[in-house]
Amino acid sequence: MKTWDRTLTAAGIHGPRLRDDYTRQRSLVAAYRRHAYVAVRLLLPAEVVPHVIAATAFMHHTDTLLDQGAAEAGNAAAEDAAAWEKEVADALASGESGHPVLRALLHTVSVHPRMKGHIEEFLAGASLDRDFTGFADEAGYQRYVDAYALPAFMLVACLLLGPDTGAGTDGAAGSRALCRAYIDGSQRLDFVNDLAEDLRDGRLALPAEALERHGVSRADLERGRDTPGTRALLAASLDRARRDLLASRRLPGFAPPAHRAFIRAFVSLEVLTADAALRKGVALFGGPARPAVPAALGVLLREYGRRGR
Template identity: 65%
Template structure:
């Protein structure tokens, strides 16, 4: 693994204040999803590492701003304005925005995806649940996919077919988002949110109250199996995404999909235990994925 200073230098990030801003974002991402952070550091070319971290930190910060109101103050409108102004001017002082804008100078395709992500934000703010599967799919198109494209646009080969690659990206994020909504049930329900559709609950003969009370019933078990099974199938189908990445990005792409698939399998094994706490990928399995892809990348 290259040192962090080496990745910054290799990426052409030389100004001390800017290096410090990227370093702050590294700490945020490392604390948010440790396995994903290790995959970035181990498996991506050093010149790309700071840029993936900047895009990930921006996505996380924006997602948090959408969901957070402090002291009666809603910070989202000001953040959206600051980001859009930064996209127009190319400058911004915010410690999350400044690295992102520098990354856009190296990867200009990211600009469109940032704008698309902001455009989809109102649906994320307004959503507390879905009446139908169709409503969930609309959410994926409007918000989840633009969010994923912030990262995917940095991984895809410049000559990848735009339509075909985006289709596979959508398959991946449909599986990943569905997995997140099932895996985060215990936390989301406490916050008054449910990511599974009313239609799905009715089909399996269960209710929101059953989920809130963590009831182990035939209906709740069937619901979780069906949703997680669909998520796993989408993740497995998304392995085609590797073909759209250049050789240097393929180990990381395989690892990300494999880690999500491991999480889905652990969640399936947990059953209604997910109604009390989320599942994560088994440590040995996750480390095995990273070690295997690191050796493969070296060869």
């Protein structure tokens, strides 16, 4: 694994300010998704690492602003989210920005032009997250996946998948379907795993229809009640998430060989998280589940060894 300075150089990132911009994004990503950051650094070629980090940092920054805007609609946070969407659109149109997140992103777009369309698609669906009030049913959740979660994931996926998966090819349809399976499972897993934090913020992302089917009220979830209904609700949601994650395991076949170890790892790590959440059950009301450190390290080391061979 190259040092960070050598990684930036290998990716063709020169100039003190631009290198500093990417370094800032690296710090942000390492702080909030440590295991994902380690996987990126360990398993991806140096020339793509800063670009994956820039895309991830942009996605996280945007998602944070949108979540704050949803929680405080009509207040400064909502205005900040709308202002950010305009700032991103203006930056894409002009190719310039004074914001370090966007300066790094714009450079990445200049190296990987097809990302621009994914950014625009992501922004087009931003209102669903910013104005989120909950899902009435499974169909509402699936619309959210199509309009917001999948475009968000494609910001990174477009850097990892081969150029032959561009629009209009059979490969594009196959890879996008697998990307959708992955993000459907990953997003559902996040909504269950982050249930305690979301409820503290006044946000409930499990469909009302699912609560009704299991005889669970919002108050049951907010008070962390251990009932047959809450246990069944959590288990059913996590089982479905796990099935979708497992269905995405063919995704590495659409990527260049140098990227396959990383893709296998991030799918495996999500499955491990789903397994940990299933074991935790109603204890998720106290906080999210995480994969056991030895198991997560085992995935990374196994894929690192396969990459070396």
